[in-house]
Amino acid sequence: xxxxxxxxxxxxxxxxxxxxxxxxxxxxxxxxxxxxxxxxxxxxxxxxxxxxxxxxxxxxxxxxxxxxxxxxxxxxxxxxxxxxxxxxxxxxxxxxxxxxxxxxxxxxxxxxxxxxxxxxxxxxxxxxxxxxxxxxxxxxxxxxxxxxxxxxxxxxxxxxxxxxxxxxxxxxxxxxxxxxxxxxxxxxxxxxxxxxxxxxxxxxxxxxxxxxxxxxxxxxxxxxxxxxxxxxxxxxxxxxxxxxxxxxxxxxxxxxxxxxxxxxxxxxxxxxxxxxxxxxxx
Amino acid sequence: xxxxxxxxxxxxxxxxxxxxxxxxxxxxxxxxxxxxxxxxxxxxxxxxxxxxxxxxxxxxxxxxxxxxxxxxxxxxxxxxxxxxxxxxxxxxxxxxxxxxxxxxxxxxxxxxxxxxxxxxxxxxxxxxxxxxxxxxxxxxxxxxxxxxxxxxxxxxxxxxxxxxxxxxxxxxxxxxxxxxxxxxxxxxx
Numbered sequence: 001x002x003x004x005x006x007x008x009x010x011x012x013x014x015x016x017x018x019x020x021x022x023x024x025x026x027x028x029x030x031x032x033x034x035x036x037x038x039x040x041x042x043x044x045x046x047x048x049x050x051x052x053x054x055x056x057x058x059x060x061x062x063x064x065x066x067x068x069x070x071x072x073x074x075x076x077x078x079x080x081x082x083x084x085x086x087x088x089x090x091x092x093x094x095x096x097x098x099x100x101x102x103x104x105x106x107x108x109x110x111x112x113x114x115x116x117x118x119x120x121x122x123x124x125x126x127x128x129x130x131x132x133x134x135x136x137x138x139x140x141x142x143x144x145x146x147x148x149x150x151x152x153x154x155x156x157x158x159x160x161x162x163x164x165x166x167x168x169x170x171x172x173x174x175x176x177x178x179x180x181x182x183x184x185x186x187x188x189x190x191x192x193x194x195x196x197x198x199x200x201x202x203x204x205x206x207x208x209x210x211x212x213x214x215x216x217x218x219x220x221x222x223x224x225x226x227x228x229x230x231x232x233x234x235x236x237x238x239x240x241x242x243x244x245x246x247x248x249x250x251x252x253x254x255x256x257x258x259x260x261x262x263x264x265x266x267x268x269x270x271x272x273x274x275x276x277x278x279x280x281x282x
Numbered sequence: 283x284x285x286x287x288x289x290x291x292x293x294x295x296x297x298x299x300x301x302x303x304x305x306x307x308x309x310x311x312x313x314x315x316x317x318x319x320x321x322x323x324x325x326x327x328x329x330x331x332x333x334x335x336x337x338x339x340x341x342x343x344x345x346x347x348x349x350x351x352x353x354x355x356x357x358x359x360x361x362x363x364x365x366x367x368x369x370x371x372x373x374x375x376x377x378x379x380x381x382x383x384x385x386x387x388x389x390x391x392x393x394x395x396x397x398x399x400x401x402x403x404x405x406x407x408x409x410x411x412x413x414x415x416x417x418x419x420x421x422x423x424x425x426x427x428x429x430x431x432x433x434x435x436x437x438x439x440x441x442x443x444x445x446x447x448x449x450x451x452x453x454x455x456x457x458x459x460x461x462x463x464x465x466x467x468x469x470x471x
Contacts, residue, residue, distance in 0.1 A: 008447075008448065008451040011450070011451055042458055043458060046454070046458040046461050047426075049403040049406070049407040049461065050407055050422075050426055053427075054404075055312070055316050056315060057312070057315075058312065058315040058329055058332065059329065062333065063311070065329075065333055066307055066311070066332075069333065070300065070301075070307075073340060074301070077300060
């Protein structure tokens with residue numbers, strides 16, 4: 001055993017914690033080795049001096065301070081939080097305000113509920129459809145004039161067109177078709193027929209009559225205006241042919257608008273596309 | 283006498299019975315004070331540190347584990363409080379750092395050796411202990427004065443039991459050498 005090991009074992013030996021065979025070995029060394037005897041003596045002296053050191057004693061201040069602090073900590077723990085305090089005050093307020101008997105509390109609740117419903121139905125505004133009001137007087141006047149003109153024109157056209165049978169109206173258009181030089185009144189009547197006549201045949205005949213006057217800008221403009229409003233795909237396709245043939249400046253835009261409109265009939269859309277191709281190729 | 287164990291008292295404190303902390307204080311404040319006073323070498327400061335340890339026991343009561351041993355946990359907190367004290371003292375320039383103990387020891391060794399013959403062994407031992415590095419002084423205090431078994435010391439220092447045993451022995455050897463050096467006598471070695 002080296003010296004360090006011996007010293008380490010001295011402490012366990014003294015404490016009686018060494019196995020029997022190691023204790024016997026140290027006992028033997030202590031009998032025979034002078035160095036071990038000195039080592040043992042030094043250790044004993046050191047341990048005796050160490051164990052004799054007085055235990056430091058705290059002053060009474062320590063206990064007093066601790067007790068004071070503990071009281072404060074206890075008080076802090078027992079003190080209700082601000083939230084709890086506020087809630088208890090609110091509870092106390094309502095406890096003082098409301099009746100204590102459950103039957104009376106229930107009755108009071110019902111009364112308050114009824115009062116609330118009545119007040120709500122009387123005081124709250126009822127939901128009404130929202131009306132957009134034009135605040136600009138000039139715009140309002142303009143809209144009223146336009147509405148009046150439209151109604152007037154509808155009445156006139158309807159009266160003129162519907163007052164006579166379709167065959168008579170067709171005859172009138174054919175007569176215009178045969179006129180060599182149509183005046184403005186005749187052209188206006190043809191355009192009105194194209195736009196408003198309820199018969200597809202009459203409108204197609206009117207359009208055919210207008211072919212002779214395609215070089216006139218008002219005629220081209222009238223057909224272009226009637227094109228998006230036309231309800232019959234058959235007439236619309238015929239109008240597209242007219243528009244392409246007219247080479248009017250607004251033709252391309254009108255046909256393009258038709259192709260982009262999702263409500264356009266597929267046949268009409270295809271005819272418009274072909275018309276655009278023809279316009280572009282020319 | 284109250285037979286309630288430290289563990290049960292601490293569980294009560296953890297459950298909110300702060301008054302039981304007073305019982306723990308009565309049981310442990312003296313040895314705890316002895317540990318801290320010997321460790322930092324300042325009796326007044328040690329009283330403050332004892333109070334801080336109990337404040338931390340209350341503050342961290344929810345971290346106390348059911349399987350834990352109260353004294354080991356308390357000394358664990360005490361060591362951290364002492365470490366905070368060392369750091370605070372170092373910042374303020376009046377450090378009681380282990381290095382300072384070594385320096386004081388080396389500077390005063392000759393003077394101590396000259397006068398040691400006139401002093402009794404207890405004074406010399408007091409100085410010898412104070413001159414040890416903090417780690418060795420701490421482990422000796424835990425072992426010889428606080429009577430913690432090697433297993434608890436090992437858990438406290440986060441080392442193996444064997445390593446704790448060796449460190450105790452090494453610290454004791456260093457103390458013996460310092461003790462005889464300050465006594466003006468040479469050890470047998």
